[in-house]
Amino acid sequence: MMQISPLLVVAAALVDADGRVLLQQRPPHTSLPNLWEFPGGKVEPQETPEAALVRELEEELGINAHASCLAPATFASAPLGERHLLLLLYVCRKWQGVPEARHATALQWVRPAQMYALDMPPADLPLIGLLESLI
Numbered sequence: 001m002m003q004i005s006p007l008l009v010v011a012a013a014l015v016d017a018d019g020r021v022l023l024q025q026r027p028p029h030t031s032l033p034n035l036w037e038f039p040g041g042k043v044e045p046q047e048t049p050e051a052a053l054v055r056e057l058e059e060e061l062g063i064n065a066h067a068s069c070l071a072p073a074t075f076a077s078a079p080l081g082e083r084h085l086l087l088l089l090y091v092c093r094k095w096q097g098v099p100e101a102r103h104a105t106a107l108q109w110v111r112p113a114q115m116y117a118l119d120m121p122p123a124d125l126p127l128i129g130l131l132e133s134l135i
């Protein structure tokens, strides 16, 4: 029987006062090059999903978010190469600092409806409709 190992990833929809969400562009030489994604990353062993997301937001954007401000919103479940991606998406409306692109090529604030026109990872597409109704 084929072994499928799930890959647990956490990501944040950071929402500003104007109802826009922060997306970051993946660098050209990564997997899924140049696609626009929600900031986040893999959950390390022995780490809670919330701690992983707080860490990733600090590493990738230089912002501080408190775990209590991460509201579970929805998830994606999709094949990713040899693995199976489980992506937990949180909504976060409160953080400290101004996001800067420390890993990404670029950042942009967009309304959920505008995301359909952007190149995003296939797993993210089903998340957009929920964000439209939530934000």
Ligand SMILES: Nc1nc2c([nH]c(=O)n2[C@@H]2O[C@H](COP(=O)(O)OP(=O)(O)OP(=O)(O)O)[C@@H](O)[C@H]2O)c(=O)[nH]1
Pocket (backbone or CB within 6 Å): 009, 010, 011, 030, 031, 032, 036, 037, 038, 039, 040, 041, 042, 080, 085, 087, 121, 122, 123, 124
């Ligand atoms: N952060 C983030 N990752 C996503 C999204 N959608 C999606 O499919 N992913 C996938 O989930 C994984 C996130 O892990 P990561 O951010 O630590 O991955 P990485 O850049 O180190 O990629 P790598 O494993 O190719 O080195 C990647 O394989 C990425 O392609 C998303 O919206 N945000």
